[in-house]
Amino acid sequence: MPREGAAAEAGPDPAADPRTNIYLPRLAVVDRVVDEIADVRTLFWHFEDPEAQRAFRQFRPGQFAQVTVFGTGEFPASLPASPTEAETFFTVRQVGSCTAALHRLRAGDRFGVRGPYGNGFRMDDFAGQNLVFVAGGIGLIPLRSCILYALAHRSQYGRILVFYGAKTPRELMYRENLRSWEEAAGIECHLTVDQPGEGWTGHVGVVGGLFKKPGVQVPIENTTAFVCGPPVMFRFVIRDLTGMGLSPQRIYSTLERYMKCGVGKCGHCCIGVAYVCLDGPVFTCEQIQKLGEDI
Amino acid sequence: MRARILASHQIGRILERLRRDYEVFAPFQGRGRDTFFDRVTAENQDQVQLHLPNPYYPPKRYVLPHLERLMTMRREGAEWRIEPAPDVQPRAIFGIRSCDVAGIRHLDRFYLGRQFLDPYYARRRRGLFLVNVVCTDLERDINEECFCVCADTGPAAAEGFDLQLMDLGGELLVAAGSAAGEAFLADPMFQRGTPEHLERRREILERTRRSFRATTGWFSATVRYITRGDVLDATWTEVGHRCLECGGCTYVCPACTCFTVSDRPTASGEIERVRLWDACALNGFTRMAGGFNPRRAVHDRRNRRFFRKLAHYFIQRELSMACVGCGRCDAVCHGEVGMPSVIEMIRRATSKAISAPAAPAAAAAAQPEPGRKT
Numbered sequence: 001m002p003r004e005g006a007a008a009e010a011g012p013d014p015a016a017d018p019r020t021n022i023y024l025p026r027l028a029v030v031d032r033v034v035d036e037i038a039d040v041r042t043l044f045w046h047f048e049d050p051e052a053q054r055a056f057r058q059f060r061p062g063q064f065a066q067v068t069v070f071g072t073g074e075f076p077a078s079l080p081a082s083p084t085e086a087e088t089f090f091t092v093r094q095v096g097s098c099t100a101a102l103h104r105l106r107a108g109d110r111f112g113v114r115g116p117y118g119n120g121f122r123m124d125d126f127a128g129q130n131l132v133f134v135a136g137g138i139g140l141i142p143l144r145s146c147i148l149y150a151l152a153h154r155s156q157y158g159r160i161l162v163f164y165g166a167k168t169p170r171e172l173m174y175r176e177n178l179r180s181w182e183e184a185a186g187i188e189c190h191l192t193v194d195q196p197g198e199g200w201t202g203h204v205g206v207v208g209g210l211f212k213k214p215g216v217q218v219p220i221e222n223t224t225a226f227v228c229g230p231p232v233m234f235r236f237v238i239r240d241l242t243g244m245g246l247s248p249q250r251i252y253s254t255l256e257r258y259m260k261c262g263v264g265k266c267g268h269c270c271i272g273v274a275y276v277c278l279d280g281p282v283f284t285c286e287q288i289q290k291l292g293e294d295i
Numbered sequence: 296m297r298a299r300i301l302a303s304h305q306i307g308r309i310l311e312r313l314r315r316d317y318e319v320f321a322p323f324q325g326r327g328r329d330t331f332f333d334r335v336t337a338e339n340q341d342q343v344q345l346h347l348p349n350p351y352y353p354p355k356r357y358v359l360p361h362l363e364r365l366m367t368m369r370r371e372g373a374e375w376r377i378e379p380a381p382d383v384q385p386r387a388i389f390g391i392r393s394c395d396v397a398g399i400r401h402l403d404r405f406y407l408g409r410q411f412l413d414p415y416y417a418r419r420r421r422g423l424f425l426v427n428v429v430c431t432d433l434e435r436d437i438n439e440e441c442f443c444v445c446a447d448t449g450p451a452a453a454e455g456f457d458l459q460l461m462d463l464g465g466e467l468l469v470a471a472g473s474a475a476g477e478a479f480l481a482d483p484m485f486q487r488g489t490p491e492h493l494e495r496r497r498e499i500l501e502r503t504r505r506s507f508r509a510t511t512g513w514f515s516a517t518v519r520y521i522t523r524g525d526v527l528d529a530t531w532t533e534v535g536h537r538c539l540e541c542g543g544c545t546y547v548c549p550a551c552t553c554f555t556v557s558d559r560p561t562a563s564g565e566i567e568r569v570r571l572w573d574a575c576a577l578n579g580f581t582r583m584a585g586g587f588n589p590r591r592a593v594h595d596r597r598n599r600r601f602f603r604k605l606a607h608y609f610i611q612r613e614l615s616m617a618c619v620g621c622g623r624c625d626a627v628c629h630g631e632v633g634m635p636s637v638i639e640m641i642r643r644a645t646s647k648a649i650s651a652p653a654a655p656a657a658a659a660a661a662q663p664e665p666g667r668k669t
């Protein structure tokens with residue numbers, strides 16, 4: 001570290017300035033709250049400071065933010081909104097104390113956000129490719145951004161396919177999006193549930209089963225796949241896709257880890273040679289296998 | 296590097312001068328082996344010694360406090376106000392050993408490097424003045440567990456200090472390692488040295504180096520084994536069995552960087568966000584909300600610690616190993632799985648396994664699973 005003696009010791013305190021203090025959350029306001037499925041809630045929000053809002057809106061699909069709920073703590077959350085959409089939001093399942101506290105927030109309440117962090121999906125790298133999205137349960141949250149981004153830049157990509165499964169019809173997320181994807185041209189959306197009911201007439205079974213559904217043809221040539229979901233589903237889908245001939249280098253996923261800082265300092269999310277917060281959370285399946293930890 | 300001479304009994308003058316500009320900390324002798332860093336005051340200044348065992352609790356805490364307030368959050372009506380905690384106190388550490396100087400160099404590269412700069416570390420570091428004392432007293436300075444010679448950080452630090460003191464016997468050789476150190480050396484208390492002083496320095500360093508245990512000089516082989524994934528699963532399992540999961544090794548490590556963050560209410564009704572040292576040995580280190588823990592087995596976590604410290608990828612990134620050879624982890628470990636012990640375990644087991652294929656029958660019987668890629 002360059003030091004020029006006592007004279008250099010004076011100068012602005014990097015921790016006092018919000019522009020250089022990477023740990024300082026910015027104040028955000030909840031616009032409205034929408035229940036997605038049981039225990040999962042979406043909060044639309046904006047920054048109080050328009051400058052912070054403008055800077056944040058440069059985020060990429062697949063990035064994440066650190067969310068502070070005052071009095072409880074801070075946690076990482078994916079950004080399910082696409083930067084091509086007007087509104088920013090978090091979709092969060094209630095699993096611990098912080099997420100429970102976030103669920104208690106109402107329109108007008110303040111909370112803290114810093115970010116965006118992480119590598120995100122380099123969507124330009126997939127130009128000209130077929131995109132296959134495979135999600136299970138709340139695994140659709142991080143992929144939603146990517147799907148909407150691709151649809152907003154429809155002409156840049158080949159076929160776009162979405163395979164999405166949940167335990168029950170009630171647990172299918174982002175239903176408005178699902179409906180429009182099922183109806184829209186330019187996207188092939190296939191849904192499945194493990195346990196049908198409530199007038200479900202669609203496919204029943206695991207997500208991987210959709211690949212063999214009559215009328216479905218999963219492209220392998222010139223294709224990139226995005227897989228996100230519970231560990232068991234992940235393992236089987238990867239097996240199916242690689243079995244069909246897709247290289248692990250062409251399959252992407254995002255990793256979730258316990259994180260405190262989001263900026264490569266606290267050490268909690270470091271696996272193998274990677275810091276999930278800096279080098280991820282987006283990794284190829286090949287990279288994940290090399291890192292050698294459970295997903 | 297400019298060097299000057301000062302009579303040994305005059306270290307008080309250095310302390311006196313430092314205390315004008317800095318809050319000064321130095322190691323003090325407690326009872327028996329116990330030594331500790333404490334603030335130097337007019338009252339205790341004459342108890343500061345040049346030679347004593349390096350305290351187990353490292354001086355890292357003056358740049359990365361064990362517990363540090365980051366900010367406070369206060370409700371004002373519907374609004375919230377977030378204020379970063381102030382701290383602009385310049386500090387000096389007198390008597391920091393070469394291994395700990397290397398520790399701070401390593402922290403510098405970690406906290407101030409890569410994509411993000413840690414503002415709290417940066418401001419503490421900016422105001423920090425380091426007076427390194429070279430370990431030359433074979434009885435008091437150098438312990439059983441010291442292995443700085445193998446980690447290439449000592450006994451005399453080559454860089455990273457502002458001033459370096461070396462006891463030549465009755466006289467101190469005082470060298471400057473920074474512009475601030477040079478400015479300090481301009482003080483008339485220091486005298487010019489002679490070639491004879493430098494000759495004595497060389498002799499003393501030579502004698503000190505020779506006095507170290509030689510058995511831990513296997514860092515480079517271990518770095519290679521760990522980087523390639525050659526270390527046997529059986530070795531990690533053994534390390535895991537011996538680890539008592541106390542986290543002591545990380546708390547005494549001058550190069551460990553991990554912290555956790557916690558929000559808590561203060562007496563005045565605000566919420567303060569603090570960060571505190573964390574340890575990868577602890578079970579909760581990677582446990583996520585909801586209970587999923589990708590790294591459950593204790594040997595997984597132990598393996599992680601040594602991989603993070605010694606894998607070539609990280610050494611390239613930070614330009615130094617996250618081990619400075621102070622030996623504290625070995626001194627505090629009840630399971631004998633501190634760094635020097637583990638290096639020795641890895642070296643023995645791995646070199647045997649690698650040379651084993653020469654005897655096919657025996658190798659087939661003892662063939663372990665392929666090296667674990669961490």
